[in-house]
Amino acid sequence: MVSKYSTKFLNICVASFCKSQQMQKAEDVIIDGIRLGVLPDVVTYNTLIDGYCRFSGMDAAYSVLYRMREAGISPDVITYNSLIAGASRNRSLEQSLDLFEEMLQSGITPDIWSYNTLMHCLFRLGKPDEANRIFKDIILKGLSPHPVTFNTMINGLCKYGYTSNAIMLFRNLQRHGFVPQLVTYNILINGLCKVGRMKAAWRMLNEAMDSGLEPGAVTYTTLMKSCFRCRQYKHGFEIFFEMKNKGYAFDGFAYCTVIGAFLKLGRFEEANVCMEQMIRNGLGIDLVFYNTLINLYCKEGKLEAAYKLLDELESLGLEYDDYTHSIITDGLCRNGNIEGAWRHLNYMYTTGFTSNLVALNCLIDRLGKAGQIDHAMKLFESMEIRDxxxxxxxxxxxxxxxxxxxxxxxxxxxxxxxxxxxxxxxxxxxxxxxxxxxxxxxxxxxxxxxxxxxxx
Structure with a gap:
């Protein structure tokens, strides 16, 4: 007789190895357990499937199903939820739907997390109407939605520009007893900021505070970024200093946003203070930081300074990304150096960048504005990918x-x-x-x- 404690210990070991991405060691532990008479259960295999889905691939994860059945263990709803989630992370809607259908044919009833995962996958793949139908199915089937269900739906609507619909859904849910947490308010505030409805975003913030919720770093950072984007610099800096006074931690992107705003306004001393503070907080100087500065220098026509930053970036062992090349290409075009932009694109290709749609779009636009429309047409015709x-x-x-x-x-x-x-x-x-x-x-x-x- 295998003790319950032994199998539980086996599962803890398997989970630990899966979490640290050591899948072979997780397999070895299961083999050693069987040799010692400690048999794996459905939790063991579900843990293994989830690990493979996250770190190895769907083929390896799906193969565990056969081993489960050979061992006389029937997959459950958690098994298929892990597989559907893995397919969703791979943006494979067809595979997600096939797994959902297979679950139904196996006589396993989907739970709320099955539907949540499928709905999330549909939103990720740009199918908001189909996601909405899944949401309606949840209600019609009498399932008890989880707050994650509502947040997924609200976030998806906001992401695709249906912010008014998201707010209507939110109000309707409130009337039916839904008590939103801060994450729901953050989603709505972010959605309102993206469509430029700043007053409505502030009202949503006040509503959250009136409900007894304390806004966090995510809430304030969202509002701050939006203020800078709308050129409401005074409000943006007020939020920044309020966050500092409350002791909130900033991520690298938030610091770069503030630094970029200071530089744009010519407040270089304050920008330097932010840079120093960013380094003191252990965030370091990364590619996002350099892209922020390079972008600013290019917009101001200081291309020599931008190229010096590129040299500095290389000396630190950091590699350019698509965004870096797009910034440089656009900067050269803005300053009328179309020939230089062409040279930079050619340099990109020689250094391993096969295509950069953003940079090519910048060049097409600048060629057109410079009156070189025939050159723009030729470039357009040569492009393999267009948006x-x-x-x-x-x-x-x-x-x-x-x-x-x-x-x-x-x-x-x-x-x-x-x-x-x-x-x-x-x-x-x-x-x-x-x-x-x-x-x-x-x-x-x-x-x-x-x-x-x-x-x-």
Whole structure:
């Protein structure tokens, strides 16, 4: 007879090795346990599956299912929840849905965490409507939603710009007895800040405080960043100093945000004080810090200073990322050095960066603004990957060059491809065609845009 304590100890050992990413040692412990007569249970295998999902891959995790069944142990809802969560982390909706279906066919009833994970996966993959249907299923099936369920839904709505819908849901939940914690308020404050509704964000903060909740570093940092983004520097600095007085800890990104704001306003001494404090707090100088300074120097036209920072960055053993290259490319373009921007892009490719969409988008935009629209078109045609910003920028610059027919063709191909172009840019194309005497073509473009929107 295997004692309950022995299996529990085995599970603790397996969990410890899985947590430290030592999956082979976790396997060895199970083998040694079986040799000693300590048999694994469903918890042992679930722990192993979760470890493989996080650190090794789905194939290794799924193979454990066969071993469970061979050992006479039936998978449970936790087994499949771990697998679905792993598939979600890999952004594999198809695999998540297949595992969900397999769970149902095995006679295992999904719990609230099964639905929560699936809903989170749908939001991550840009399918808010499908996530909303999962949320409705939870309510219709009579499951008891967890606060995480509501937070996932509210966060997903805010992420995709449905902030008003998120607030409506929040108020409806409150009327039905939902007592929000600080994390819910943080999600809503962040969502409101992203769409520029600062007054509503402050009201949400006051509501949280009136409910007896104490705002934390995340709350204040969100508001501070938004203030700087809206050029409300005074309010942003007030939040920063209030956080310092309350003893809140800053992360590196928060410090860089404040340093960037000080530098933008020419308050260099205060920026230096922040840098020193950042180092004293053990955060160190990382790539985010350098990107912040390089971006500022490039915007101010101080390219020589920006390149000195690049040399310093290399001397510390830090490697550039896509964002660093995008900043430099945009900075060169802003200062009219298109040739230099081309050279920098070529340098990127020689150092192992195969593609940088942001940098290419910057170059296309600057070429168009510099009147080199044909060069911009050639670059566009050579790009393997394009996004809505690529199309919007080129369409806008074609209109500036009064090449409305070319702009209209590009616009329609973009919309048909499921990408978005600003409505103001669409109107510019149609108005440009009319003013150029292509009235019939303008009507056709408008009709095609409507049809494309119906299908996408």
């Amino acid at each position: 809505s910003i690529t199309y919007t920028s080129l369409v806008h610059n074609l209109c500036k060059a009064r090449r409305f027919r070319c702009a209209s063709k590009l616009l329609i191909s973009c919309i048909k491809g499921g990408m978005k172009v600003l409505k103001s840019t669409q109107r510019t194309v149609i108005d440009g065609l009319r003013s150029s005497g292509f009235t019939s073509e303008a009507r056709k473009v408008r009709s095609k845009l409507r049809m494309a929107r119906l299908f996408h």
